[in-house]
Amino acid sequence: MSKSKTKSLLVLASFLAGGLASGTALAGEWNGFSFGAGGGYGMTNNEVKVGPRPETTGIGGGLDINGLGGTGGFFTLGAGYDHVLPNRFVVGAFIDYDFADIETEAALGIPPLDNLNASAKFRIDNQLSVGGRLGYLVSPSTLFFATGGYAHAETSNLDARLSSNSGSISGTLASVGSFNGHFFGGGVETLIGKGFSVKAEYRYTSLDAENATVLPGTIASEFVSASIKPQIQTARLSLNYRFGDGSHDEIVDPPPPVASSWTGAYLGIGSGYSVANNQATLQDRSPQPGSLFNVVIDGIGSDGGFISGTVGYDYQFAPRYVVGAFFDGDFSNLSHRNSLNLTDGVNSIGGGTTSEFDNILMVGARLGYLITPDTLLFGSVGYANAGMDPTNANFDLGGGNSGIELIDGRRFDGFFVGGGIETKIWDSLSLKAEYRYVDLGSENMTLLPNDLPEINQIISTKFDPNIQMGRISLNYRFGARAEPAPPLK
Numbered sequence: 001m002s003k004s005k006t007k008s009l010l011v012l013a014s015f016l017a018g019g020l021a022s023g024t025a026l027a028g029e030w031n032g033f034s035f036g037a038g039g040g041y042g043m044t045n046n047e048v049k050v051g052p053r054p055e056t057t058g059i060g061g062g063l064d065i066n067g068l069g070g071t072g073g074f075f076t077l078g079a080g081y082d083h084v085l086p087n088r089f090v091v092g093a094f095i096d097y098d099f100a101d102i103e104t105e106a107a108l109g110i111p112p113l114d115n116l117n118a119s120a121k122f123r124i125d126n127q128l129s130v131g132g133r134l135g136y137l138v139s140p141s142t143l144f145f146a147t148g149g150y151a152h153a154e155t156s157n158l159d160a161r162l163s164s165n166s167g168s169i170s171g172t173l174a175s176v177g178s179f180n181g182h183f184f185g186g187g188v189e190t191l192i193g194k195g196f197s198v199k200a201e202y203r204y205t206s207l208d209a210e211n212a213t214v215l216p217g218t219i220a221s222e223f224v225s226a227s228i229k230p231q232i233q234t235a236r237l238s239l240n241y242r243f244g245d246g247s248h249d250e251i252v253d254p255p256p257p258v259a260s261s262w263t264g265a266y267l268g269i270g271s272g273y274s275v276a277n278n279q280a281t282l283q284d285r286s287p288q289p290g291s292l293f294n295v296v297i298d299g300i301g302s303d304g305g306f307i308s309g310t311v312g313y314d315y316q317f318a319p320r321y322v323v324g325a326f327f328d329g330d331f332s333n334l335s336h337r338n339s340l341n342l343t344d345g346v347n348s349i350g351g352g353t354t355s356e357f358d359n360i361l362m363v364g365a366r367l368g369y370l371i372t373p374d375t376l377l378f379g380s381v382g383y384a385n386a387g388m389d390p391t392n393a394n395f396d397l398g399g400g401n402s403g404i405e406l407i408d409g410r411r412f413d414g415f416f417v418g419g420g421i422e423t424k425i426w427d428s429l430s431l432k433a434e435y436r437y438v439d440l441g442s443e444n445m446t447l448l449p450n451d452l453p454e455i456n457q458i459i460s461t462k463f464d465p466n467i468q469m470g471r472i473s474l475n476y477r478f479g480a481r482a483e484p485a486p487p488l489k
Contacts, residue, residue: 038238069301202470270473
């Protein structure tokens, strides 16, 4: 599954499913087994540690890259069992399997040297998740839930390829294997009628660090140690069939019916988690045809949480359709850190780099479909602007700490696409869960802006970041009872 097709599924599938919508949900529809299929998009932020083996070299420490990012899509199959508890709570267990292709790649090209090109790739292939969930029915047809459990992932080896006009060779830089760990997440599931439901979830998976064998089959593995710790964030959307238990019991203590239109202004506050993948390209500026070198690193991973504020306006222009516009400001902490420390037990040297996205602004529009009077499935699109702080480097070569600004800070312009579910808890209060993919285009950066700006006449540096985020917000709607909701048709 291609990345572009996966992103399109995340945004559009809810509208395709919306045509199955029907009446009020019963408790028996949430009880029992379910099966589902869907897809999603994921980013990984791998922590990689490489260093000398102290027992054979007498040197400790090493290089710690936190993180090395990758992106890709996946197809998922799942099964579960849920049970409705008193007071609108739902508890359940599930298992799902992702057929994934989340790949990290770095490349180097030096055309004058016989058109020399080198690349290295690492891929997360498939992932098994077994867990439980606890949910709350904010309406009879819509469940907000949290998940957690065990995760197992299969990965490829870290493979490399070297090619030139004279030929090519390939091999394994490090053999890896499989990983075990845990996951937690949250999402929304809403019944759309005739036994079907749509489920959207944002999930964070932390896998335990595993040792990798460097250049397996060679003496290098006796002198160099390595480990990889993947952290995966996925946005997933699935269409599920729920068998139910055949009962016709109504939801115990159902929420009051929504009687107001969706038309009106609103304010919201929320939070979420995001991960970024930055592609960095360094290329010479030589005037002659052809580049002397071309370095592409895809990707430099960052992750972190954010707090968000929203102001917006919706207009219900038909019984089942809502259109709106909004402005979001995210105060984020998307950070990336690398460090290098070496010691022989007496003397030591070290250093590191840090970079961070600190705030993101978005202006957009959305189009939604009301599957029930209180639950809106929607897609969103719009303009995005993000600030990247300067990338700083610090060094300790045994004579004290020193630091430099390695790359200047910059704001990036781009766009976002997304989709989500919003449910009215009361006429004036709603809860919204949404996934967004942000493409920030590319910007030229300045190397060593304070210490050696002349180097930019020789080398061009370009960053191309993209971000995915899961977000949840609580929204207050003004004048909720000013206009009654039209009956759904």
